Amino acid sequence: MTAQGKARKPIDRRRFLQDAARAAGACAVGGFALSKLATDAKALPTTAIRPPGALLEDDFLGACIRCGLCVRDCPYDTLSLAELGLDGAATGTPFFTAREIPCEMCEDIPCVAACPTGALDPGLTVIDDARMGLAVLIDQERCLNALGLRCDVCYRICPVIDKAITLELRHNERSGHHAIFMPVVHSDACTGCGKCEKSCVLPGAAAIKVLPRVLAQAEAADHYKLGWEDRDPLVDEIIDLPDRLPGPGTDNLAAPGGYETGFEALPDPSMDGGFTPSVKLPGTGGGGQ
Secondary structure (H helix, E strand, O other): OOHHHHHOOOOOHHHHHHHHHHHHHHHHHHHHHHHHHHHHHHOOOOOOEOOOOEOOHHHHHHHOOOOOHHHHHOOOOOOEEOOOOOOOOOOOOEEEOOOOOOOOOOOOOHHHHHOOOOOEOOOOOOHHHOOOOEEEEOOOOOOOOOOOOOOOHHHHHOOOEOOOEEEEEEEOOOOOOOEEEEEEEOOOOOOOOOHHHHHOOOOOOOOEEEEOHHHHOOOOOOOOOOOOOOOOOOOOOOOOOOOOOOOOOOOOOOOOOOOOEOEEEEEOOOOOOOEEEEEEOOOOOOEOO
């Protein structure tokens, strides 16, 4: 036996088992982390609002490489990267919390320009066309305007005022003689920037919140026909017929001041020289007594 062979120590069985257990534990933790990332990627965030130009959620998650360049180039530090299990969004993806820092609606949209994969659509060139989310007046019991107090902050802070948010005049049933100016959000113009939520003067949670559109809006019922939107007539030309009023005329159309065609003046035996109208019966050629 050589000196080198004599120097080798026998394998400690207990130590071997301990090392194997540690390796198995590390693999389990790593597998859990990977499964968590996969779960995050499939889950739709309930409240996370994406940057301007973000694709639909599934497409966005597939295109976003979690590089953080949009976060880096945001001049107002609005955007953040979701942390593992903390922010309710897929880990590493950009989002913002409107109540803390809303989108400032940069005209050059630097976050979109920084995205290397198109997860933020480069076709968005006008910031007013962004649809990051949709503002919803969640708490109408605590909204100051709903209580009859003139707040109007969410309305006046809106960057597309009188388009995305308007004030609707309503009767104040509580007082009976005051007006309520109710904030009304219009989904076709709301950008989801979150300025209204940020500016709400209520302490804590805001009465108006920005939500992902998939949660804020129901799916349109295309099988219903909205007559007030579809004004095309069912026939080529709709004829507005005149009213049939009492009086002489032709084709059974009458003018005021007389009896309709179809009436005949017949003698009234109870009146000297008088008459009484009587309706012609079809096919008789005369009137009935």
